[in-house]
Amino acid sequence: xxxxxxxxxxxxxxxxxxxxxxxxxxxxxxxxxxxxxxxxxxxxxxxxxxxxxxxxxxxxxxxxxxxxxxxxxxxxxxxxxxxxxxxxxxxxxxxxxxxxxxxxxxxxxxxxxxxxxxxxxxxxxxxxxxxxxxxxxxxxxxxxxxxxxxxxxxxxxxxxxxxxxxxxxxxxxxxxxxxxxxxxxxxxxxxxxxxxxxxxxxxxxxxxxxxxxxxxxxxxxxxxxxxxxxxxxxxxxxxxxxxxxxxxxxxxxxxxxxxxxxxxxxxxxxxxxxxxxxxxxxxxxxxxxxxxxxxxxxxxxxxxxxxxxxxxxxxxxxxxxxxxxxxxxxxxxxxxxxxxxxxxxxxxxxxxxxxxxxxxxxxxxxxxxxxxxxxxxxxxxxxxxxxxxxxxxxxxxxxxxxxxxxxxxxxxxxxxxxxxxxxxxxxxxxxxxxxxxxxxxxxxxxxxxxxxxxxxxxxxxxxxxxxxxxxxxxxxxxxxxxxxxxxxxxxxx
Amino acid sequence: xxxxxxxxxxxxxxxxxxxxxxxxxxxxxxxxxxxxxxxxxxxxxxxxxxxxxxxxxxxxxxxxxxxxxxxxxxxxxxxxxxxxxxxxxxxxxxxxxxxxxxxxxxxxxxxxxxxxxxxxxxxxxxxxxxxxxxxxxxxxxxxxxxxxxxxxxxxxxxxxxxxxxxxxxxxxxxxxxxxxxxxxxxxxxxxxxxxxxxxxxxxxxxxxxxxxxxxxxxxxxxxxxxxxxxxxxxxxxxxxxxxxxxxxxxxxxxxxxxxxxxxxxxxxxxxxxxxxxxxxxxxxxxxxxxxxxxxxxxxxxxxxxxxxxxxxxxxxxxxxxxxxxxxxxxxxxxxxxxxxxxxxxxxxxxxxxxxxxxxxxxxxxxxxxxxxxxxxxxxxxxxxxxxxxxxxxxxxxxxxxxxxxxxxxxxxxxxxxxxxxxxxxxxxxxxxxxxxxxxxxxxxxxxxxxxxxxxxxxxxxxxxxxxxxxxxxxxxxxxxxxxxxxxxxxx
Ligand SMILES: NC(=O)c1ccc[n+]([C@@H]2O[C@H](COP(=O)([O-])OP(=O)(O)OC[C@H]3O[C@@H](n4cnc5c(N)ncnc54)[C@H](OP(=O)(O)O)[C@@H]3O)[C@@H](O)[C@H]2O)c1
Numbered sequence: 001x002x003x004x005x006x007x008x009x010x011x012x013x014x015x016x017x018x019x020x021x022x023x024x025x026x027x028x029x030x031x032x033x034x035x036x037x038x039x040x041x042x043x044x045x046x047x048x049x050x051x052x053x054x055x056x057x058x059x060x061x062x063x064x065x066x067x068x069x070x071x072x073x074x075x076x077x078x079x080x081x082x083x084x085x086x087x088x089x090x091x092x093x094x095x096x097x098x099x100x101x102x103x104x105x106x107x108x109x110x111x112x113x114x115x116x117x118x119x120x121x122x123x124x125x126x127x128x129x130x131x132x133x134x135x136x137x138x139x140x141x142x143x144x145x146x147x148x149x150x151x152x153x154x155x156x157x158x159x160x161x162x163x164x165x166x167x168x169x170x171x172x173x174x175x176x177x178x179x180x181x182x183x184x185x186x187x188x189x190x191x192x193x194x195x196x197x198x199x200x201x202x203x204x205x206x207x208x209x210x211x212x213x214x215x216x217x218x219x220x221x222x223x224x225x226x227x228x229x230x231x232x233x234x235x236x237x238x239x240x241x242x243x244x245x246x247x248x249x250x251x252x253x254x255x256x257x258x259x260x261x262x263x264x265x266x267x268x269x270x271x272x273x274x275x276x277x278x279x280x281x282x283x284x285x286x287x288x289x290x291x292x293x294x295x296x297x298x299x300x301x302x303x304x305x306x307x308x309x310x311x312x313x314x315x316x317x318x319x320x321x322x323x324x325x326x327x328x329x330x331x332x333x334x335x336x337x338x339x340x341x342x343x344x345x346x347x348x349x350x351x352x353x354x355x356x357x358x359x360x361x362x363x364x365x366x367x368x369x370x371x372x373x374x375x376x377x378x379x380x381x382x383x384x385x386x387x388x389x390x391x392x393x394x395x396x397x398x399x400x401x402x403x404x405x406x407x408x409x410x411x412x413x414x415x416x417x418x419x420x421x422x423x424x425x426x427x428x429x430x431x432x433x434x435x436x437x438x439x440x441x442x443x444x445x446x447x448x449x450x451x452x453x454x455x456x457x458x459x460x461x462x463x464x465x466x467x468x469x470x471x472x473x474x475x476x477x478x479x480x481x482x483x484x485x486x487x488x489x490x491x492x493x
Numbered sequence: 494x495x496x497x498x499x500x501x502x503x504x505x506x507x508x509x510x511x512x513x514x515x516x517x518x519x520x521x522x523x524x525x526x527x528x529x530x531x532x533x534x535x536x537x538x539x540x541x542x543x544x545x546x547x548x549x550x551x552x553x554x555x556x557x558x559x560x561x562x563x564x565x566x567x568x569x570x571x572x573x574x575x576x577x578x579x580x581x582x583x584x585x586x587x588x589x590x591x592x593x594x595x596x597x598x599x600x601x602x603x604x605x606x607x608x609x610x611x612x613x614x615x616x617x618x619x620x621x622x623x624x625x626x627x628x629x630x631x632x633x634x635x636x637x638x639x640x641x642x643x644x645x646x647x648x649x650x651x652x653x654x655x656x657x658x659x660x661x662x663x664x665x666x667x668x669x670x671x672x673x674x675x676x677x678x679x680x681x682x683x684x685x686x687x688x689x690x691x692x693x694x695x696x697x698x699x700x701x702x703x704x705x706x707x708x709x710x711x712x713x714x715x716x717x718x719x720x721x722x723x724x725x726x727x728x729x730x731x732x733x734x735x736x737x738x739x740x741x742x743x744x745x746x747x748x749x750x751x752x753x754x755x756x757x758x759x760x761x762x763x764x765x766x767x768x769x770x771x772x773x774x775x776x777x778x779x780x781x782x783x784x785x786x787x788x789x790x791x792x793x794x795x796x797x798x799x800x801x802x803x804x805x806x807x808x809x810x811x812x813x814x815x816x817x818x819x820x821x822x823x824x825x826x827x828x829x830x831x832x833x834x835x836x837x838x839x840x841x842x843x844x845x846x847x848x849x850x851x852x853x854x855x856x857x858x859x860x861x862x863x864x865x866x867x868x869x870x871x872x873x874x875x876x877x878x879x880x881x882x883x884x885x886x887x888x889x890x891x892x893x894x895x896x897x898x899x900x901x902x903x904x905x906x907x908x909x910x911x912x913x914x915x916x917x918x919x920x921x922x923x924x925x926x927x928x929x930x931x932x933x934x935x936x937x938x939x940x941x942x943x944x945x946x947x948x949x950x951x952x953x954x955x956x957x958x959x960x961x962x963x964x965x966x967x968x969x970x971x972x973x974x975x976x977x978x979x980x981x982x983x984x
Contacts, residue, residue, distance in 0.1 A: 036821065054804065060823040086808035163587045166802070167843070168825075168859020202863060 001112075003310040004140040005211055013380075016179070019209035020382030022480065027192065028201040032059050034186070034193035041066050041099035043092075043114060045078040047158030048131050049105035052198050054085065055165045059197040064088040066095040066118075096121035101190065103129040108416055109320055111135035119144060125183075127190055132217070133210035134416060136178055138313035149181035150191040151210055154200060155388055156396060157412065161198060170199030172388065174208045204480065206384055216381045218307045220389030221417035223300055223375075224368035225397045227424030229258055230334070230406050232364035235429065235436055236444045237339035239360075245445040247338075248345020253354065253445070255344050257361050259402035260354040262395040269391065269477045270366050271468040276355045277362060279456040281448040285363040286464045288443070292367035295435055299427055300375045303420070308379060316419050327415065330422035335407050353447070360444040366468075369394060373473040383476045391477055497522050498661060498692060499544060499568075500555045506539050509893045513539050515715030521661075523559075526693040528702060531711035532925060533897025537696045538573060540712065541663045544694070545570035558660045564690050565614065569659035573666040573696075573896055573923075574840070575646035577601075577638045587841055587860075589802040591639045592794070600638040603630075603649060610653050621656045627678050628652060629788065640763075643836030644670035644788040651679060658686050663694040666896070669922050670836055672787045672951050676701065698925045737938050738876040744911050746943035748778035749830060750815030753914055753945050754799060757810040761794055761803070768794050770970045778913075781946040781959045783977075786966035792949055793837065795966065796918055799947075801827040814913075828858040834907040835918035835949075839900065844892035848883055848902045849874060851891055855906035877905045896923040904932060908939060915939070918949040933957040 005013060040056060040063045042049050049065070057063045065082040069091055072079050082089045096102060096118050106114045112135060115128070122128070127148040135141045136149065143149050154161045156171035164171050173195050177187035188207075195201050221227075233254045240250035264273040274282050306312040319326045334340065355362065369391050376386035400409040410418045442448050468474065499521040506514035513536035521527060529537050543551055545568045558566035577600065601609075611618055625631045628648045633641065641649065647670045654662055664683075668676050680703040687693055687705040695706060710719045754776040761769040769791050776782060786792045797803040798811065801824030811818045813827055832855070843861035846854065850862035853874045857864065866874070878887055881901045891899050900923045907915070917936065921929040936957040940946050950956045965972040 032823070057807065057819075058801065058824040060821045060826070062821075085804045163590075166587050166589045167861065168854070168857055169861075169863050 001140040001142065003313070004137050005215070005308075006310050007140070008211075013211070016209045016211040017215065017380040018382055019176070019207065019212055020385045021207040022384055023205045023207055025201065028196050028205075030189070030193070032061055032193045032197045034189040035061055035101065035197065036193075038062065038100035039064070039098055040101045040103060041095045042103040042105055043067075043118060044104070044106035045082045045089075046105065046107075048154070048161070049078070049103075049158075050081045050085070051158040051162035052103070052105065052131075052154070053082075053087065054162055055199055056194070056197040057087075058165070059199075061197050064090065064095055066090055066092050068092075092118055092121055097123055099123070099126060101127040101129055101194075104135075105131060108132055108134045108414060112139055112141060115141055115143070119147070122147060127187070128181075129191075129194065132414075133176070133214040134313070136210050137214040138310065139317075143178070143181050145181070146183055147181055148184060148187045148190070149178035150187045150194075151176040151178070151208075151213065152191055152194045152198065152200070153213060154198060155393060160396075164203070165199035168202075170201065170203040172204045172206075172392065173198070173200030174206050174213050174385075174388065175200075176208045176210050176213060178210050206388060208385055212381060212385050215307055215379070216376055216385045216389040218312065218416065218420060219304055219376055219379075219381075220372060220386075220393060221413065222303050222307075222312075222420030222424050224365075224372040224390050225393050226409065226413055226417055226421035227428065228296075228364060228368040229394075229397060229401060229409070230421055230425045231428045231432070232361055232368075233258065233401065233406060234337055234339055234425075235432060236358070236360055237337075237342075239436060239439055240441065240445040241338065243441045243445065245441060246345060246347075247342045249347050249349075250445060251339060251342040252344035252347060252349060253358055254339060254361075255405055256349070256402050257354045257358040258365075258398040259395070260351055261358065261361055261365060262398040264355075265365060265369070265391065266395040267481075269474045269481070270369055270471065271465070271474055273362060274366060274468055276352070277359060278356070278449050278454060279461055280452050280454055281356065281359050283456055283460060283464060284443070284448065285359050285366065286468070288360070289363040289367040289370075291435065292363060292432075293371050295431055296367065296371060296428065297375075299424070299431060300371045302427075303424060304375045304379050312420065312423075316416065319419065324415075327419050327422070330426075331407075331410060331418070334410060334422070337406070340405055340407055356447045356449060358444060359442075359448045360439060363443075365394065370471060370473060377472070383472055384480065387473060387476050387480055391473055392480075496557045497555075498525075498557060500557075501544075502553045504540075504543065504551060504553050506536070506543060506551075508536070508539050513715060514543075514712070517712075517716050519710075519717045521692070521694070523692070525708050526687055526695070526703075526705045527708045527710060528695045528697065528706045529710050529712065529717075530696075530698050531713070533923065534895045535712040536715060537712060538665055538895065540717075541570055541665050541694065541696055544568050544661075545663055556661070559690075562660060562690055565657060565659045567659050568661040568663060569654060569657055570663045571650050571654045571665060571667060573669065575643075575650050577606075577646075586639060589797070591641075591837075592797055592803045592805075602635055602637050603641070604634045606638065606649070607634075607653070607656075611656070614657055616656055621652065624652050624655050624682065627682055628675055629678075633789070642670070642788065642793050643840060644672065644675075647671060648675065648788070651682075655682050655686060658689060658691050660691060661694070662686070662691050663696070665696045666923065667695065668697060668699050670788070670919065675788060676951075680704075735880055737935060738873070738880055740873050740876065741908065741911050742938060742942075744942060746779075746911070746913050748913055748943060748945070751778055752776070752812065753778055753780075753814060755812040756798075759798070759809045759811055761791075761798070761805050761809075768969050770968075772971055774964060774971065774974070776945060776947070778945055779943050780962060781940055781957075782948065782962045782964060783956055783960045784947055784949045784964055784966070786972075790966040791969040792966055793835065793918065796833075796835065796916055796947070796949070799914075799916065800831055800833055825858065829910075830913045831858075831916055832907040832910065832912035832914070833916045833918075834903055834920045835916070836922055839903055839922075842891065842899075842903065845890060847888050847890055848894070849878065849887045851902050852877060852906045852909055855909040874905075874909060877909055881905045897925070897928070900924060901928075908935075911939070912944070914945045914947070916947045919951070920948075921950070921955060929955055 040061055042053050042065050045065050053063045065087050067078055102118055102122055124146050130151045131153045133151055153174040154171045161171055175191040175195050195205055237250050237254045241247055264276050277285055372390040373386045377383055400412045497520045501519040504514050504517040556568055630648050683703040684705050710717050756772050756774045759772040784792055798806050807819040814830055816822050846861040853866050854862045856870050878884055921932055937959045940959045948956055961977055963977055964974050
């Protein structure tokens with residue numbers, strides 16, 4: 001097997017990277033009909049598996065689970081999840097041969113093994129569905145030619161997929177059909193129906209391709225979503241402690257700050273987030289985020305280049321083969337950072353205080369979101385896809401930091417994201433060393449406005465607002481957020 | 494004479510920028526136990542929280558406790574609403590979550606919750622068992638918080654307070670969701686702790702109170718006004734005593750099938766624990782039922798099956814609107830035909846939606862509004878808002894309103910689409926007696942046109958006149974099914 005993307009001629013590479021169509025709700029009027037009465041068999045009953053299955057069944061579809069033998073015999077959690085919710089559970093041999101659609105919701109690292117085990121059992125003309133395209137694109141998995149291969153990827157953790165569905169809504173979702181495997185031309189109709197079954201059609205659906213999904217997903221998670229949040233959090237905490245701010249306060253400000261700050265991002269984009277600052281603080285945040293963008297641009301570009309060339313997945317798969325040596329070492333090191341080890345202090349921090357006392361993070365987020373977006377778009381990814389994988393997901397990840405800091409964030413995200421996050425973090429910290437020597441507590445730890453008279457030059461402010469609001473991520477974002485009708489506060493109390 | 498326990502001078506208090514208490518004065522002396530009653534939104538809860546110093550402490554409220562007493566020297570407030578978080582500190586729950594086995598282990602158990610409470614206040618663990626038993630709570634010790642029903646949440650709050658026995662205990666709507674027996678026992682327990690030296694402030698509109706209550710007051714125009722027991726009346730200005738909108742009163746319901754619900758030996762269990770046993774029940778189109786049973790008898794689980802909210806529905810022989818569950822229907826097709834209100838629905842409802850959005854969302858069975866409803870739905874919603882006297886709150890967020898007003902909005906949401914089946918599970922919780930009467934009259938009116946009704950209410954006096962059949966659950970089993978003698982419908 002070789003990297004699928006690298007086998008394509010340039011024209012086709014660009015072609016597939018550029019598949020991007022924000023679908024109108026009228027495209028889903030046929031509901032779940034394309035899958036009605038068909039037998040859906042989900043492989044794996046973890047976070048995505050269970051919750052997608054519950055939704056599909058509540059949408060009137062026929063769902064069963066197949067698990068590896070050990071899981072059934074050992075009555076593992078995945079077996080309990082499925083049986084206690086009254087689903088039929090069986091071995092591959094029992095369920096796959098009669099399945100019309102086989103849904104692979106096992107961890108990405110296992111995909112090659114799982115697909116090799118189930119494919120020979122699949123009936124002629126069946127469909128194989130993924131929620132992430134890594135296996136197809138980076139590992140170049142070859143699927144039997146009679147089988148249709150589609151992707152339906154909810155852009156949220158599994159628990160949210162369920163919670164939003166029962167509230168009568170859904171989570172934003174990407175769908176795609178693998179161009180090498182659509183022998184009967186039914187792929188898109190089935191992907192749409194599946195998307196309706198999970199509720200995704202109510203929250204904004206982007207028609208994408210396996211290639212675009214993987215290349216943008218990897219880029220987003222390594223740089224802005226996980227990597228930069230990790231780097232920014234650790235640097236901010238260390239700076240505060242160095243400057244004599246109470247460690248408990250610093251820990252709390254960093255742990256919850258990203259969530260509060262990115263909540264503003266979720267509702268109003270980068271400019272909405274920047275608008276939460278006072279005028280003087282906004283000018284300052286703008287200036288340092290420009291500087292941060294210049295410093296980090298080469299690193300963002302390197303990540304994008306390595307993702308495009310397959311270098312990233314090659315080295316990561318080497319680490320898989322080496323028993324996750326690097327991953328585990330990095331994970332352990334993250335658990336040992338001072339930020340991780342200092343519990344949040346028992347101090348009250350008001351919502352606005354998170355902005356006023358943590359201007360540095362606002363600058364980090366703006367720089368990271370815009371850079372990730374710009375770099376993806378330069379690489380041929382369409383703005384809508386780039387938006388989903390940068391700005392849109394940042395608040396979701398920030399929430400995991402609020403729950404239990406970085407270690408928890410890295411536990412919740414996929415191994416692939418975790419691996420990329422550490423790569424970025426290790427390269428980024430030295431890059432920012434000089435920059436950080438100039439940072440003082442007015443940017444992180446204390447109220448930026450304190451002791452300043454608060455006046456700004458009108459023309460400067462107008463120019464800054466103009467730059468912020470006319471950035472493409474804002475223009476695209478405003479349109480998409482509007483289409484996602486009522487963007488609910490997802491996962492925040 | 495000893496110092497008053499609470500002494501308030503000229504207290505002014507705003508709630509979301511609107512003044513609620515204006516130059517309020519109040520003195521609570523030793524041996525006094527107060528009832529504060531009156532309309533929703535008059536400032537009762539704000540006052541109670543201020544005395545307990547929740548969120549803010551006011552210099553014009555002086556509290557002094559008895560240094561000789563062995564009881565904790567504090568004013569302890571039991572909120573009208575039980576708030577809890579999961580083990581990760583989040584409270585982003587949805588109301589179907591308690592029926593999903595693996596989603597319930599993310600919150601603490603009752604036992605762990607009580608242990609941490611006991612530790613915090615240095616309480617004796619042997620004292621709590623008696624209280625648990627008296628409120629019928631002992632069996633729930635190993636349940637997790639999310640598995641509890643709203644009545645059970647209320648009991649857990651009360652258990653803590655009764656165990657703590659603070660010198661001043663402030664209870665905000667303590668009877669909500671409790672069954673008749675539990676209310677009686679609560680009153681006995683309150684009399685007991687009052688005997689032992691706790692003083693009470695009770696916020697409630699109930700009439701059966703602990704005998705130790707010896708002062709009664711209401712809040713009028715921001716001031717506390719003492720009244721006598723027979724002066725308790727409800728001059729509520731905003732109750733909905735208007736003409737029922739014609740889109741509801743004149744629409745005829747076409748039942749989708751002769752048989753709305755048919756359950757054949759339905760069983761639901763979580764591991765070892767069986768919550769419903771061999772339930773057989775048939776509800777025919779147009780029938781009006783009341784569903785009775787103690788807290789914990791299985792009522793809410795039974796209703797969750799009917800509303801498409803319980804995953805174990807798929808493993809049972811159970812027909813809804815003429816179709817067997819699990820034969821290809823979606824839960825949205827089921828919910829479309831049902832108007833539901835329940836304490837749980839209220840608890841988990843999206844608090845960041847406006848009153849208007851909340852009501853319109855009834856057309857889509859969602860918690861909060863996610864799409865543009867179009868002209869006629871908007872117009873119908875406006876009519877109902879007017880009918881319920883909510884005009885001035887139309888664009889107010891739900892979480893900015895007192896519970897009683899939130900409840901009115903959710904009742905409007907329940908009926909807005911004029912559904913074929915109405916499921917009203919303690920619909921009038923948080924409403925005063927006058928409002929309850931009006932709402933039940935409205936239900937009678939709606940049900941004239943063929944609506945099927947299932948009503949849950951703990952008090953005979955509080956159920957609508959149109960009810961004709963009763964099913965009684967006990968320990969998860971059908972204890973009896975009977976036809977009631979028709980009461981004349983009040984006009
Ligand atoms: N998590 C997210 O936020 C998210 C979002 C979008 C898409 N996705 C995608 O969804 C897919 C599933 O991710 P997830 O987070 O749901 O995974 P997960 O929670 O780790 O669940 C994995 C499931 O697969 C089973 N499994 C593990 N190894 C297996 C093997 N070798 N053979 C057969 N079954 C195996 C596990 O059960 P046993 O170990 O008991 O067998 C478990 O039920 C991935 O492709 C991921 O990229 C995830």
